[in-house]
Amino acid sequence: MALNWWQEQLITTIVCGTGALLGYLVYDRLLDPRNPSTRIPGPKLAALTAWYATYYDCFHKGGGQYPFKIKQLHDKYGPIIRIAPHEVHVSDPEFLEKIYATRNRNSIVGDGLMVDGSVGSAKDFATHKMRRDALNPFFCHKAVMELEPLLRSKASQLRGVLESYVVPNSVLNVSDLFFAYSNDILRTFSFGSEENLLANLDEAHKQREDLASLLRGSNIANHFGSLVRLFSGLVVGFKGPQALPPAMRDIIAFRSQSRKTIEAILADPSDNYKCATRSVFYELRDSPILPPHEKSVDRLQDEATLLIMAGTESPAKTLTITAFYLAYMPEVMHRLREELYEARTHAPGQKLSLSTLLNLSYMQAVIMEANRLSLGVTIRMQRTAPSETLIYTASYGPKKGTAYVIPANTPMSTLTWCTHTNETLFPDPLRFDPERWLGSGQEVSYRKRCMHSFGKGNRRCLGMSLANAEMSLALAMLTEYDLKLFETDESDVSFHYDFQVAHPPHGSKGVRVVVSKLAN
Numbered sequence: 001m002a003l004n005w006w007q008e009q010l011i012t013t014i015v016c017g018t019g020a021l022l023g024y025l026v027y028d029r030l031l032d033p034r035n036p037s038t039r040i041p042g043p044k045l046a047a048l049t050a051w052y053a054t055y056y057d058c059f060h061k062g063g064g065q066y067p068f069k070i071k072q073l074h075d076k077y078g079p080i081i082r083i084a085p086h087e088v089h090v091s092d093p094e095f096l097e098k099i100y101a102t103r104n105r106n107s108i109v110g111d112g113l114m115v116d117g118s119v120g121s122a123k124d125f126a127t128h129k130m131r132r133d134a135l136n137p138f139f140c141h142k143a144v145m146e147l148e149p150l151l152r153s154k155a156s157q158l159r160g161v162l163e164s165y166v167v168p169n170s171v172l173n174v175s176d177l178f179f180a181y182s183n184d185i186l187r188t189f190s191f192g193s194e195e196n197l198l199a200n201l202d203e204a205h206k207q208r209e210d211l212a213s214l215l216r217g218s219n220i221a222n223h224f225g226s227l228v229r230l231f232s233g234l235v236v237g238f239k240g241p242q243a244l245p246p247a248m249r250d251i252i253a254f255r256s257q258s259r260k261t262i263e264a265i266l267a268d269p270s271d272n273y274k275c276a277t278r279s280v281f282y283e284l285r286d287s288p289i290l291p292p293h294e295k296s297v298d299r300l301q302d303e304a305t306l307l308i309m310a311g312t313e314s315p316a317k318t319l320t321i322t323a324f325y326l327a328y329m330p331e332v333m334h335r336l337r338e339e340l341y342e343a344r345t346h347a348p349g350q351k352l353s354l355s356t357l358l359n360l361s362y363m364q365a366v367i368m369e370a371n372r373l374s375l376g377v378t379i380r381m382q383r384t385a386p387s388e389t390l391i392y393t394a395s396y397g398p399k400k401g402t403a404y405v406i407p408a409n410t411p412m413s414t415l416t417w418c419t420h421t422n423e424t425l426f427p428d429p430l431r432f433d434p435e436r437w438l439g440s441g442q443e444v445s446y447r448k449r450c451m452h453s454f455g456k457g458n459r460r461c462l463g464m465s466l467a468n469a470e471m472s473l474a475l476a477m478l479t480e481y482d483l484k485l486f487e488t489d490e491s492d493v494s495f496h497y498d499f500q501v502a503h504p505p506h507g508s509k510g511v512r513v514v515v516s517k518l519a520n
């Protein structure tokens with residue numbers, strides 16, 4: 001069929017327009033000698049289009065695969081690579097301090113979780129600092145030590161659950177157990193209410209699955225946030241919330257429950273419902289640091305959602321990994337018991353205090369090793385230096401010795417997957433080996449400096465001290481029982497998908513154990 005004049009003009013315009021745009025992009029992103037990023041190694045396609053990252057984050061093998069690809073790219077191109085047109089990844093422990101100095105966060109932990117008003121989602125330095133300053137007093141080491149009674153009562157309850165499973169034919173899902181434990185602590189501390197998910201492990205299982213399902217969608221939400229919001233808004237608008245997938249409905253219910261609690265706290269000036277424990281949101285309500293608009297229900301609801309999700313998922317994951325290896329490697333359990341036994345001989349008849357547990361070198365080494373293998377946050381924790389140009393000199397690889405310019409405002413990151421599995425730092429990196437953290441030699445202190453499961457710099461984890469305290473108390477309880485793995489293997493605690501945090505293969509039921517009394 002012959003084309004008419006208008007059709008010919010239209011096709012010519014489209015072809016020429018596309019060609020010109022492509023030509024411009026190729027020149028701008030790959031060839032322009034004035035753009036220092038063009039000299040940074042990496043696949044041309046990644047430098048040309050952000051769809052390369054989107055493909056590995058969202059679609060390849062079900063998504064969450066970019067960390068694995070990035071590691072392969074480093075093997076080929078060396079320590080610095082361009083992983084998107086305006087993004088750089090560096091796999092060199094020596095450069096960590098530079099990237100994670102006091103910086104701005106670019107794409108952020110909170111983005112995929114849709115908690116725009118939270119501390120984790122604050123993009124600019126000043127807003128982040130204000131929110132962080134308001135929260136810091138509750139999560140610093142001293143404040144956490146004062147929480148010992150709350151933590152201890154939850155740890156005793158955890159022991160009660162372990163004890164209740166010392167019956168024939170019963171299998172305990174410790175992934176659910178630790179989810180409930182961390183969640184109870186965070187919610188009680190946040191809202192001042194008495195939370196008790198530990199009493200209902202079926203509900204804990206459901207909530208754990210809901211959170212996993214939300215996290216599985218987080219890469220899509222990161223890349224297509226506006227579309228996801230628009231689409232779910234339309235679904236809810238036209239068909240009502242019941243048309244959403246069950247996990248999403250549960251998350252919405254969880255958010256609205258937090259909202260109601262926050263509304264009640266804001267409307268409770270006489271503190272009628274405040275329990276004895278210090279509670280974060282009562283104190284944020286009265287915080288002199290936050291201006292009134294930072295105390296809105298919407299903002300505090302986002303803050304609560306991030307605190308509870310981050311404060312539940314990560315400690316629960318580390319504890320689950322620990323429990324797995326205590327059952328899988330009896331020699332680790334044995335050594336831990338010996339250390340606790342020895343500590344008790346110094347304080348006969350007394351419970352070991354939290355500060356004693358935090359000073360037990362082997363116990364802390366076990367926790368460090370579980371944190372290393374948990375990888376903390378697996379997404380790219382990107383930082384930007386808004387007005388500083390950084391220079392990186394390749395320390396290995398085909399271009400060793402070459403200096404590269406990272407222009408100001410370029411998002412840059414180092415994945416924990418790259419550092420924590422660096423063979424030079426951690427020989428045989430996938431092996432669980434607490435010994436790596438013992439001693440005070442230079443090698444061990446360098447390792448400690450490089451480890452970044454809690455992040456680094458001004459945006460590092462807020463809950464680090466709390467996490468270490470609750471993990472130490474739970475671990476002491478675990479050693480009082482024998483644990484035998486039930487239909488669980490190493491894949492259940494391994495890294496297969498990057499959905500903000502490490503996810504095991506689909507279908508993993510979590511770590512399940514048979515619990516028995518400790519044989520004397």
Ligand code: HEM
Binds near residue numbers: 105452460
């Ligand atoms: C083993 C336990 C934990 C691990 C491995 C962990 C890991 C991390 C990491 C890596 C970051 C930094 C993300 C970034 O740099 O972009 C982070 C941030 C954060 N974490 Fe944790 N976390 C843990 C426990 C907790 C707990 C118990 C809480 C409860 C309060 C918490 C609350 C937060 C918050 C609010 C942020 C954002 C901080 C900010 O942007 O200033 N985390 N966490």
